[in-house]
Amino acid sequence: MKVVPIKIEAGITGFESPAAEYQELGLSLDELLIQHPNATFVGVATGDSMVGSGIFDGDILIVDRALEPHQGDVIVANFNGVFTCKIFDKQRGMLISSSPHYSPILVSKGDTFQYEGVVSTSVRLHRARKALF
Numbered sequence: 001m002k003v004v005p006i007k008i009e010a011g012i013t014g015f016e017s018p019a020a021e022y023q024e025l026g027l028s029l030d031e032l033l034i035q036h037p038n039a040t041f042v043g044v045a046t047g048d049s050m051v052g053s054g055i056f057d058g059d060i061l062i063v064d065r066a067l068e069p070h071q072g073d074v075i076v077a078n079f080n081g082v083f084t085c086k087i088f089d090k091q092r093g094m095l096i097s098s099s100p101h102y103s104p105i106l107v108s109k110g111d112t113f114q115y116e117g118v119v120s121t122s123v124r125l126h127r128a129r130k131a132l133f
Contacts, residue, residue, distance in 0.1 A: 034120075051099050
């Protein structure tokens with residue numbers, strides 16, 4: 001796949017051929033979106049707890065296990081047997097939703113917690129693909 005570096009406006013402002021200014025770059029989406037291919041997996045977001053971070057139900061999450069989680073990163077973790085996507089509050093040991101409708105989760109010693117990776121990118125599909133669900 002070739003990437004064409006153009007700016008796209010939401011409205012139509014002219015009738016000149018869009019191809020007039022295209023310049024192809026030899027770059028694939030894999031190269032653009034995935035920094036560590038051998039340490040990266042893809043998941044699909046469910047629910048609305050991360051809408052404040054721009055992650056919506058059905059979005060594709062690119063999760064990089066090679067990245068060290070920093071304070072405030074959006075991560076994927078296995079928390080008590082459930083994969084969850086949350087903001088990582090490393091200092092307070094909490095998983096935080098970016099929606100005010102969900103309370104922060106304190107990770108305590110009795111919980112099973114396994115960090116899975118940092119969400120490096122999310123992709124929104126405007127037409128659902130059955131293969132992903």
